[in-house]
Amino acid sequence: MAKGIKDRVAILAMGCSRFGERWDVGQEELMAEAYLEALGHAGIRPDQIEAAWYSSHYDDIGAGKAGTPMAQALRLPAIGVTRVENFCAGGTEAFRGAVYAVASGAVDIALAVGVEKLKDTGFAGLPPASRGTLAPMYLPTHTNPGNFSQLARAYGARHNISSGDLKRAMGHTSMKSHANAVTNKNAHLRKAITIEQAVNAPMVADPLGLFDCCPVSDGAACAIVTTPEIARSLGKTPVLVKAIQLVASNGWEVQQSGWNGSYVHTARIAARRAYAEAGIADPRTALSFAELHDCFSITELVTLEDIGLADEGTAWKRMLDGAFDVDGVMPCQVDGGLKCFGHPVGASGLRMLYECWLQLTGQAGERQLASPSLALTHNLGGAPAQNVCSITIVGAA
């Protein structure tokens, strides 16, 4: 029986660029922005980093394939750099690679960087990704609003929620994230909105309106990980990795009739395994806050149930009751989430961990929560029916 990752690796430091429409910089500068911040927090020299993982989704519009774009952008000191890609979960995948490397004992200090330069594509919404040669011959021309609107309709139908109630709950979800991001200087969208604005926004894919969708952003985020012992020897307060679980759909949801479309199958499995790995019996009492992959407002609502932070069919009501507001029982998207911090695909998983690290080390400034001890990130890549879902749990030592 594997002993798992719990308490074997520490986050030494993290960095995050400002997210948004960064017309001023390219992906190299975005990576450097996040990396220099992390290096500064870590108090180490670049040549102490022994291996690196690099996450970028769109190879044709970003820096390019392989590890060299990051090695060159950050002028890394002749070390191995592994490029990973796992849809929008790539940031967590890069983190997992670095963490596993340290846990294996092969290296003492490892680096994980995620970046995306979406505003060089010209697209509103995420650009279409390559799907190989066969899939385009039979699968629909889809977008993520289209994919996740199906989740919204199925969730509403499954739990008999009126379209008006669901729309208001989704509106509250977005309103809460907008409010949280107002004080976040790195966030893409820093303007508060009302539920009414969200509910009445132009429709993208019924029932998802414009304010139910996260923006596409430029940005980069970075983690430097090491052993808890080395972190302490460097005089740092380590944030310990308690669990990392990642589940990829095997095609069951889209090829057999068993799944009802109202939840994310992989999220439930990943969460169950992550809680077991971290030794958490009741996530509602154990966790201090959560950073969920709120690519769409409905994703946040459904995820709250999938990972056990709300009973099935109740997340929409509890959202309307304020349970997941910054002053609620389980604050979610304290930094604004994908919805307002932004969503540079390959960086988002690391951005979530950046907020966890800030909060757990008391560096979150105006949005600092009171004495948080344990946090969860949920980083989802792909569509509800076919995806890669990762859950990471980190905690104060």
Add this chain to the structure above:
Amino acid sequence: MPNRGWQPGFLRIVGPDGGACGPSASSRPGAAITDQGEEPKVTGITAIAIHLPRLRLQRASMAAAMDWLCARSDTRGARTLAFWDEDPVSMGVAAARACLDQAPEARTAVRALTFATTTPVFAEPQQASFLCAALRLPEAIRTQDVGGTMRCGLLALHAALEGSDPALLIASDMPSNTPGGLAELRYSDGGAGVLVGAGPNLLAYRGGASLSAPFIERYRGAGHALTTDWEERWVREEGFLDLVPRAISEALDRAQLSPEDIQSFVLPCVIPGAAKAVAQAAGLSQAKLAQPLDLECGDTGAAHALVMLARAMEDMRPGERLVVAQFGQGATALVLEATAAIAGFAPAASAMIDTGIAETNYLKLPVFRGLLPWERGLRGRLPVSEALTTAYRNSQALLGFVGSRSPETGQVQFPPSRLAVAEAGFFAEPQEPWPLADLGGTVATATADRLAFSRSPPNCYGLIDIPGGARLMMDFTDPDAARLGPGDAVRFVFRIKDMDERTGYRRYFWKAVAASALPAAA
């Protein structure tokens, strides 16, 4: 088609009719040849069906849009308008499927397939091979495309009736006309399928004649999008009134019949009153003139003699005789006699003619036809690059919509794969091919996506559950596709999947359409 070693015979199946069972030995290609010792003899028409697009573009709306520029007199009624993903190939598949439904045994017996159109989708490759694959017909079949004149459909029927092979003839057309012209008002989009064989026949073939003449009333150079028409008084006087009666006279001679032996007369002609004048000139004044369907659907070009014939057959009684003729660089006339079986011929053509949606936006015609450049955004400018190797390797799955089924568990899956999916793993046992096209399904999830590119937004798609436990994310099609929701019953239609306007390439696949949007199966 390619045959991969892991599944012997996998890609050579013909498939079950109606989808109730898997392929049997007798339905395999080649069985028709080896099981039939004697040379079959064609004696008449065994089945006929039509397909018309749902959109019916109102001529009054066409006039409202264009008559400030090109005034036209008679703007009554409507013409069919192919939806953006319909073309002669897809309409031909739809008509042929309905035709084969009437005579399922023809799936294995048919030995020739002719596709007739004046508006081919491809100069190369041959489209009949697509139709053959989409219809899951045996690979031992003689396929050909014909065209060049709107008479090509009836010419092909004439050739089939004079031949000895059971044959499927598919005529499908989208006549290409200049915006603002009379022809644009009169011609329309549609298809028809006809099976000829030794019987049991609906119509027995008594004789026919085809005349050839270098009479060019409309032309379109290779590579040109639009036709040029000549003055219609000349077409009527020197064309219809001279050539068609002579073809009819020759056909009656060969049938050893005289004009008074004929009870019905079918002649597509967009020139008002000309069909009646031809009937008089041919001595067929006493015969019932078939409905031109000009107000209901317009003239469907290469398909229209067969569309009118299918409709006229609904009114025929056993023993009645009919002449069906068509004009175009000459004329063809065929003499057919209704058998006792005509009494059971279902009025499916009428149902199709009556199943339409009134369309009042004229601009859909030039946009769907690619005649009007429009701002499609970045998502509409992405190239369609077809990996032809992948397309061929998966052609039975993609064109025939054939999935796989586990003989042990009965679990059905699409696309077929070496390892069949299970919730937590896979089934490794060999699977059998399992045609899905005729099974229909149920919507599990649905969306109407306004961000995705579509030639008729929103782009509608979702998960479809298919009997046997299979599921597939599919495009929805139809002007009303956005109304589809979970639980709705759907049927599957063969449509354009994507188009590459730089090269002219078209990719086809199956889409879901609300069962309620289609006329009831015959």
